[in-house]
Amino acid sequence: MTGKDQMSRRPLIAGNWKMFGRRADLSEIRALSAATTDAPSDLELAICPPVTLLAAAVEAAAGSRIGMGGQDCRAGGDGAFTGDVNAAMLVDAGAVWCIVGHSERRQGHGETDADVAAKAKAAMAAGLTPIICIGETLEERQAGQAAAVVQRQIAGSVPADAPSTVVVAYEPVWAIGTGLTPTLGEIADTHAAIRVALADGRQGAEGIRILYGGSVKPGNAAEIFRVNGVDGALVGGASLKAADFAAIIAAHPAAARR
Ligand code: PEP
Numbered sequence: 001m002t003g004k005d006q007m008s009r010r011p012l013i014a015g016n017w018k019m020f021g022r023r024a025d026l027s028e029i030r031a032l033s034a035a036t037t038d039a040p041s042d043l044e045l046a047i048c049p050p051v052t053l054l055a056a057a058v059e060a061a062a063g064s065r066i067g068m069g070g071q072d073c074r075a076g077g078d079g080a081f082t083g084d085v086n087a088a089m090l091v092d093a094g095a096v097w098c099i100v101g102h103s104e105r106r107q108g109h110g111e112t113d114a115d116v117a118a119k120a121k122a123a124m125a126a127g128l129t130p131i132i133c134i135g136e137t138l139e140e141r142q143a144g145q146a147a148a149v150v151q152r153q154i155a156g157s158v159p160a161d162a163p164s165t166v167v168v169a170y171e172p173v174w175a176i177g178t179g180l181t182p183t184l185g186e187i188a189d190t191h192a193a194i195r196v197a198l199a200d201g202r203q204g205a206e207g208i209r210i211l212y213g214g215s216v217k218p219g220n221a222a223e224i225f226r227v228n229g230v231d232g233a234l235v236g237g238a239s240l241k242a243a244d245f246a247a248i249i250a251a252h253p254a255a256a257r258r
Contacts (some may be wrong), residue, residue, distance in 0.1 A: 009209050012232040014046035015239025019055050026060045031242035033064030040254045046097050058094030069097025075118035087126035098123040101133045101207035105171045113156025121159050131167045146195035154197035164207025169234040175214025184227050191229030216248035225252050
C-alpha cells in the first residue's frame with residue numbers, strides 16, 4: 001500500500017514518553033540505542049522524554065541513531081514565566097525535535113490552533129523540528145467530521161511558511177492510550193485529507209511527513225506502516241520500553257527491506 005511519492009519522504013518513528021520516566025529509565029534509552037545501531041539509514045528515530053530527563057537522555061543516546069526532543073515549548077524568549085520552558089532551552093539541553101499541540105496539551109491546557117502555530121514557529125526559529133499534532137475526537141469522527149476537523153487544524157496549526165522539514169502527527173484523540181485504532185482505511189483517508197490541506201498554499205508541502213499516532217504497538221505497527229500516506233509513527237506507551245519500541249521500529253518496511 002506504500003505510495004510512490006511517500007517513498008521520497010524519510011520515515012520517522014518518534015516516541016513520546018509523556019510524564020513518565022525517572023533517571024533509572026535512561027537504561028531504556030541505552031538499550032534502544034544498542035538495539036537500533038543497525039536500523040536502516042532511511043529511518044529516522046526520535047524520543048521525547050520528560051524535560052527533567054532531556055539532557056541526560058541526550059547523553060545516554062550519544063553516538064546513537066536516536067535524536068531527542070521536547071514535548072512542548074513556550075512560544076517566546078526567556079522571561080518571568082514560572083514553570084515554562086522555551087525552545088531555546090530545549091536546544092540548549094540537546095533537543096532536535098519538539099512535539100507541539102499534542103491533544104493532551106490542547107485539551108488539558110486549552111491550547112488553540114493559533115497557540116500551536118506560534119509554538120511551531122518558535123521551535124523552528126530556535127532550530128528544532130516541530131512535530132505538530134492534530135486529530136479528531138470520537139464525537140467528531142462519529143459525526144463524520146474527521147476530515148474537516150483535521151483540515152481545519154492543519155490550516156490553523158501549521159504555519160503557512162512551514163518548510164517541508166516540519167512533521168505532522170495525525171493522532172485521533174480517542175485512539176491515544178486506549179488500545180483503539182481507526183481502521184486502516186480510515187487512517188489512509190484521513191492522511192489523504194491532511195495532505196490535501198497541507199498542499200493548500202504551502203510550497204514544498206509534499207515533503208512534509210505525516211505520522212500516525214494512537215495505540216501503535218508491536219502487534220499493529222507493520223500494518224499501519226504499510227498504509228498509503230503513513231510516513232512513520234508517534235508512539236506513546238509502547239515507546240517506554242526499549243524492547244517494544246525496537247519491535248515497532250523493526251516492523252517498518254524499511255527494516256524489512258534490508
Ligand atoms: C501519544 O501520546 O502521542 C500516543 C500516541 O500515545 P499511545 O501510543 O500510548 O496511544
